[in-house]
Amino acid sequence: MGLALLCIIWLITFVSTYFFIAKTWWLPAGMAAAAPAIDRQFTVTYILMGIVFVAAQCGLGYLVWKYRDQGGTQKVAYSHGNTTLELVWTTLTAILFIGLNLIGSPIWAAERFDPPNANAVPVEVTGMQFAWYFRYAGKDGIFGATKPDLMDPSAGNEAAIGLDTNDPASKDDVVSGTMFLPVNRQVDLHLRAVDVIHSFFVPSFRFKQDAVPGLVIHMHFTPTQTGDYEIACAELCGLGHYKMHGMVKVVSQDEFDKWIAEQEAAKQ
Numbered sequence: 179m180g181l182a183l184l185c186i187i188w189l190i191t192f193v194s195t196y197f198f199i200a201k202t203w204w205l206p207a208g209m210a211a212a213a214p215a216i217d218r219q220f221t222v223t224y225i226l227m228g229i230v231f232v233a234a235q236c237g238l239g240y241l242v243w244k245y246r247d248q249g250g251t252q253k254v255a256y257s258h259g260n261t262t263l264e265l266v267w268t269t270l271t272a273i274l275f276i277g278l279n280l281i282g283s284p285i286w287a288a289e290r291f292d293p294p295n296a297n298a299v300p301v302e303v304t305g306m307q308f309a310w311y312f313r314y315a316g317k318d319g320i321f322g323a324t325k326p327d328l329m330d331p332s333a334g335n336e337a338a339i340g341l342d343t344n345d346p347a348s349k350d351d352v353v354s355g356t357m358f359l360p361v362n363r364q365v366d367l368h369l370r371a372v373d374v375i376h377s378f379f380v381p382s383f384r385f386k387q388d389a390v391p392g393l394v395i396h397m398h399f400t401p402t403q404t405g406d407y408e409i410a411c412a413e414l415c416g417l418g419h420y421k422m423h424g425m426v427k428v429v430s431q432d433e434f435d436k437w438i439a440e441q442e443a444a445k446q
């Protein structure tokens with residue numbers, strides 16, 4: 179029985195480790211400026227935690243086998259702990275976790291606490307049950323007022339986020355259900371939520387941030403490749419959570435300007 183358990187524990191360990199090493203199910207290619215640094219941190223974390231995982235599971239299998247029931251009448255010896263051993267592993271674990279946090283925090287903080295570039299594109303992202311809306315400030319660079327009592331989610335776009343069309347600053351605001359971004363230009367994100375907490379997740383950009391009702395969260399990132407990328411809501415936000423999906427279209431600056439101009443024209 180002890181040998182069978184050892185075999186099962188080791189088998190599960192090695193099979194699951196294989197899928198991680200072979201990258202059977204893995205992230206899409208990184209398409210944002212911060213992606214290489216985030217992937218490096220991710221790899222370091224995976225390797226370190228992988229070593230700990232394999233060592234712990236191998237130890238578990240071995241001990242299950244070593245201390246199997248061997249019959250006989252030998253009395254069980256109980257251990258009441260080993261202070262030195264406990265101090266050592268607690269210290270090592272603390273060093274590992276605090277160290278990983280310290281290594282990762284500059285990447286995390288740079289997208290949040292550094293001010294955005296002067297030429298960053300401001301985009302307001304609004305999450306609501308169960309759609310994402312993207313607003314561009316237009317030529318004046320100012321987002322017009324939105325009002326909760328003007329919100330009509332069934333009408334979509336401008337009406338969905340409750341844009342106040344009487345506000346002069348809102349006249350040139352463009353609201354879209356698809357996110358358009360110019361390539362190699364920083365995006366100054368203003369992240370909002372209307373009803374519950376949502377999470378704006380673009381796996382290809384290695385970008386994930388909660389959108390919280392009552393808060394406007396500022397973050398920035400820079401897409402580095404043109405193409406279409408998926409947006410998912412990464413926070414269970416209700417019955418339609420599974421379909422709270424959107425697309426980012428990263429295009430050239432010219433195509434972006436053309437698209438904005440078309441949207442402005444359609445408003446007239």
Ligand SMILES: [Cu+2]
Binds near residue numbers: 375376377411419422
């Ligand atoms: Cu959601």
